Amino acid sequence: MQKQRICSASDVPDNGMKSYDIEGMKILVVNAGECFHAYQGLCPHQDVCLDEGYFDGQLLTCHQHLWQWDIRTGEAVGLAEAPLEKYEVEVSEGEIFVLQSSALKAVDMLKDISAASLERLEGLARREQLSAGTVIYEVDDPADDLYVLESGRVEFTIGRDDRTRLAGFMLRKGEVFGWAALLEQHPRRIARAVCHEDSVLLRLNGEAMLEALEADPTSGLMVMRRLATLVARHTTGPQNS
Numbered sequence: 467m468q469k470q471r472i473c474s475a476s477d478v479p480d481n482g483m484k485s486y487d488i489e490g491m492k493i494l495v496v497n498a499g500e501c502f503h504a505y506q507g508l509c510p511h512q513d514v515c516l517d518e519g520y521f522d523g524q525l526l527t528c529h530q531h532l533w534q535w536d537i538r539t540g541e542a543v544g545l546a547e548a549p550l551e552k553y554e555v556e557v558s559e560g561e562i563f564v565l566q567s568s569a570l571k572a573v574d575m576l577k578d579i580s581a582a583s584l585e586r587l588e589g590l591a592r593r594e595q596l597s598a599g600t601v602i603y604e605v606d607d608p609a610d611d612l613y614v615l616e617s618g619r620v621e622f623t624i625g626r627d628d629r630t631r632l633a634g635f636m637l638r639k640g641e642v643f644g645w646a647a648l649l650e651q652h653p654r655r656i657a658r659a660v661c662h663e664d665s666v667l668l669r670l671n672g673e674a675m676l677e678a679l680e681a682d683p684t685s686g687l688m689v690m691r692r693l694a695t696l697v698a699r700h701t702t703g704p705q706n707s
Contacts, residue, residue: 468566472504475560483526485517489595489666491617493553495562496521498537504553504564505540509533511548526550569616569668572640575692579685586678591668602644602659602667609646609655611669618665623658647672648693 470488478484478497485494485507492507494516505526509516514530521527525543527534533546540550551572553564568588570576576584593616596602602613602620620643643659646652647670679686 469556469563470566472562472564475502475557475562478502478562481521481523483517483521485515489617491666493564495555496526496537498523502555502557502562503537503540504555504562505535505550510550511546516550569614569640573614573642574640575642575689575696579688580682583678583682583685586681587670587675590670590674590678592670594667594669596661596665596667598661598663598665600661600665602661603655604658605655607655609644609649609653610672611644612642612647612672612675613644613659614668614670615641615643616666616668618667619662620665620667621660621662623660624656642696645693645696648676648690649697 472486472488472493472495473484475497478495480497480499483494483496485492487493487507492515494505494507496503496505505516507516508514509519509528509530511528511531511533514528516526516528519527519529521537524537525534526537531545534543535541535546535550536543540552542549553566556563556565568591570584570588570591576587591614596618622643644655646655676686679689
């Protein structure tokens with residue numbers, strides 16, 4: 467878990483909010499009067515900046531489509547269809563810090579695996595900060611590594627030359643791409659992945675990840691079943707391998 471200074475407590479007025487860009491992530495800090503809260507800075511609906519919305523002391527409202535969240539928990543209220551990602555806040559000597567958990571904990575494919583296996587995978591993960599326009603991999607590159615999006619946006623293109631087509635975007639923390647690294651029959655990339663904006667990624671070597679999961683057969687089986695579902699979904703739609 468990483469501890470990151472965000473701002474001074476005096477920077478955020480009572481019953482007010484401000485957003486900050488920290489290492490490629492937008493984090494919203496809310497002063498609820500008696501305590502501070504920190505959440506993802508972009509609405510999970512359409513990436514609208516939440517500091518442009520409204521806060522009445524209890525509910526945070528996105529001004530674009532009026533999605534709302536309970537400021538104490540980040541849980542969705544009313545029209546909202548998704549909760550906000552919440553960060554643990556620490557206030558020390560007038561400074562506000564947030565504690566960021568690993569993006570691996572947000573990966574659907576890894577949910578409910580054992581704590582020991584998750585810890586092994588966290589030990590394998592390499593965190594990379596990439597600027598907009600950076601090519602992560604090209605078509606036909608070796609499919610050695612799997613990636614987890616921590617923040618930012620990645621664009622995928624399928625095909626070659628004038629026969630290319632966009633294959634979609636990864637938008638949420640915990641989205642996995644490059645999953646061909648876990649498949650024996652897919653040694654080469656079939657898509658081009660480029661950072662559409664400044665992004666933070668976790669990179670895991672596929673072979674090392676498989677070895678870690680083999681040490682915990684129950685967790686390994688769970689992950690591979692979910693991977694099979696992911697592959698099936700993408701073989702009939704946008705691909706990101």
